[in-house]
Amino acid sequence: MAEEAKYGIGEFAKRTGISVRTLHYYDELGLLVPEKNVSSGHRVYSEGDIRKLQKILSLKFLGYSLETIREMLEDTKFSLDLVDTLSLHLTGLQEEKERIEKSITAIERTIKLLKEEGEVDSLVLMSLISNIQTENIQKDWLQKHVSDEIVEVLFNKSEEDKLALDKEYIHLTKELKHLFGKPVDNPEVQSLVERYIHESFKFLGEEAMNILGEAKVDEEDIKEFEAMVPSPFTKEEEEWLNQAIEYLMMNSTMSSEEDN
Amino acid sequence: MAEEAKYGIGEFAKRTGISVRTLHYYDELGLLVPEKNVSSGHRVYSEGDIRKLQKILSLKFLGYSLETIREMLEDTKFSLDLVDTLSLHLTGLQEEKERIEKSITAIERTIKLLKEEGEVDSLVLMSLISNIQTENIQKDWLQKHVSDEIVEVLFNKSEEDKLALDKEYIHLTKELKHLFGKPVDNPEVQSLVERYIHESFKFLGEEAMNILGEAKVDEEDIKEFEAMVPSPFTKEEEEWLNQAIEYLMMNSTMSSEEDN
DNA sequence: TATATCGCCTCACGTAACTGTAGGTTCAAG
DNA sequence: CTTGAACCTACAGTTACGTGAGGCGATATA
Numbered sequence: 001m002a003e004e005a006k007y008g009i010g011e012f013a014k015r016t017g018i019s020v021r022t023l024h025y026y027d028e029l030g031l032l033v034p035e036k037n038v039s040s041g042h043r044v045y046s047e048g049d050i051r052k053l054q055k056i057l058s059l060k061f062l063g064y065s066l067e068t069i070r071e072m073l074e075d076t077k078f079s080l081d082l083v084d085t086l087s088l089h090l091t092g093l094q095e096e097k098e099r100i101e102k103s104i105t106a107i108e109r110t111i112k113l114l115k116e117e118g119e120v121d122s123l124v125l126m127s128l129i130s131n132i133q134t135e136n137i138q139k140d141w142l143q144k145h146v147s148d149e150i151v152e153v154l155f156n157k158s159e160e161d162k163l164a165l166d167k168e169y170i171h172l173t174k175e176l177k178h179l180f181g182k183p184v185d186n187p188e189v190q191s192l193v194e195r196y197i198h199e200s201f202k203f204l205g206e207e208a209m210n211i212l213g214e215a216k217v218d219e220e221d222i223k224e225f226e227a228m229v230p231s232p233f234t235k236e237e238e239e240w241l242n243q244a245i246e247y248l249m250m251n252s253t254m255s256s257e258e259d260n
Numbered sequence: 261m262a263e264e265a266k267y268g269i270g271e272f273a274k275r276t277g278i279s280v281r282t283l284h285y286y287d288e289l290g291l292l293v294p295e296k297n298v299s300s301g302h303r304v305y306s307e308g309d310i311r312k313l314q315k316i317l318s319l320k321f322l323g324y325s326l327e328t329i330r331e332m333l334e335d336t337k338f339s340l341d342l343v344d345t346l347s348l349h350l351t352g353l354q355e356e357k358e359r360i361e362k363s364i365t366a367i368e369r370t371i372k373l374l375k376e377e378g379e380v381d382s383l384v385l386m387s388l389i390s391n392i393q394t395e396n397i398q399k400d401w402l403q404k405h406v407s408d409e410i411v412e413v414l415f416n417k418s419e420e421d422k423l424a425l426d427k428e429y430i431h432l433t434k435e436l437k438h439l440f441g442k443p444v445d446n447p448e449v450q451s452l453v454e455r456y457i458h459e460s461f462k463f464l465g466e467e468a469m470n471i472l473g474e475a476k477v478d479e480e481d482i483k484e485f486e487a488m489v490p491s492p493f494t495k496e497e498e499e500w501l502n503q504a505i506e507y508l509m510m511n512s513t514m515s516s517e518e519d520n
Numbered sequence: 521t522a523t524a525t526c527g528c529c530t531c532a533c534g535t536a537a538c539t540g541t542a543g544g545t546t547c548a549a550g
Numbered sequence: 551c552t553t554g555a556a557c558c559t560a561c562a563g564t565t566a567c568g569t570g571a572g573g574c575g576a577t578a579t580a
Contacts, residue, residue: 004495017488021540022538024558025539040545040557040558042556042557042558043557043558051490054386055490057393061363061366061390063363065537066536083375086367086370086371089367096360097364100360101357104350107346108350110346111347114343115343133318227275227277231311268527269528270526270528280527280528281568282568301530302527303528
């Protein structure tokens, strides 16, 4: 008879890199139940338990829950269409990967932006981060409510384009916030607001604007979308900005008469 | 005075995409505490609460716990170093991505193998999966204990090479498991064992084997390493295999005399 | 007017995979 | 014989919610 090596739980924990408490837990779950010294009640782990633990860890790595693993190990046949199950997990993982990759590029872009821009208003930052976070959701929303063409225009921009747009966005909001409080008919304010609107249009591109103008979307839905995209302005700033835009619109319609 | 829009909790939940229960929870935590209708006790959310929630969600996205976020929002100064935080979040995501990519390659390789090989012993499968799972840990361990050269040889293989190796590995273990039980001096067994050893050497490459032979590693450490790499054989199979190898070694030293 | 259905409230337990801690027992060494 | 490490059980706590019970007040319909 070959002498089998036996380990106390501490020794076993060191060897496998799994904490004593976790081993207790796995025992409790019926996942890895070692032999027990009858008199002392101490757990006695064997070489075989190392194998079993490895199996458990492998299955855990594949994304199975401990409960599922326990069932698998109980099932002596253990031939649960492994290919099917693996394929399922594969697609799940691939989706997860895509999601993460998008977050990574967006965050990298934002870091770059912050390094180049220095101090940035915290509201503006939140707005940027929120955009990162909801970029996917936004795309889904738009694809559901608007034509695919606009979505293409909006999201098929190169990373440099996106960075440039974000920069422009930051600059404008910065300047606007700086001018906040001045009368809305102040020429400085008016020219900046004009630029702001102009840039917003440029951002979309003309065709997109046309399509967007034609597409009619529910009031409700638009409000829903607005809730997803937080404004970089405070309530007060926003009110002021709206007044300034209103003023601009009024004047631009009769601008021909009064461009002194 | 501008009329501010007010929402019941259900309406607010729809607008923001956050569940009612979560809003209750945030209220309970003191994270997002809305106004309350005194008579009914109903929560009344404002536009400003949308902003605040956006801020919360942004910070949550960056990986902060709700408790931390609450503290941040209480702190009126609120001067978090965003570049640092984003970088931290970024590395977290990159690690997550790597983990997922490893899982993906592991599963893809395993699926390929299963399709090409048909039935595969579950122990062998676990061994394969476990190898990929612990690839990093193994690499770290080896880099700590052995020279970097070996590590390079071992890990700088292409996916095709790895697949081919896995196949070879499966075939050999399959055949060995098939022969299990036959006497160790059986010529079939002996020739297979010889091939097994030969392949093991080929896997490492000669230089690596030489370096590995020279490097002396603690008994303890070797045991630690072995616990990390599960064998594809059962206890019994392993004993039998060891005997067969021993027999082979004995005979090969005096093979010149008896190659009939 | 009765009633059915909302929307909302609070309270409280359930989840996954552990981790922490208290208070007691067993083991190994000096 | 004592001391300290290792081990035991048992209960609680963690995060960020999900789920469900039981109840209240308002509104819509028969």
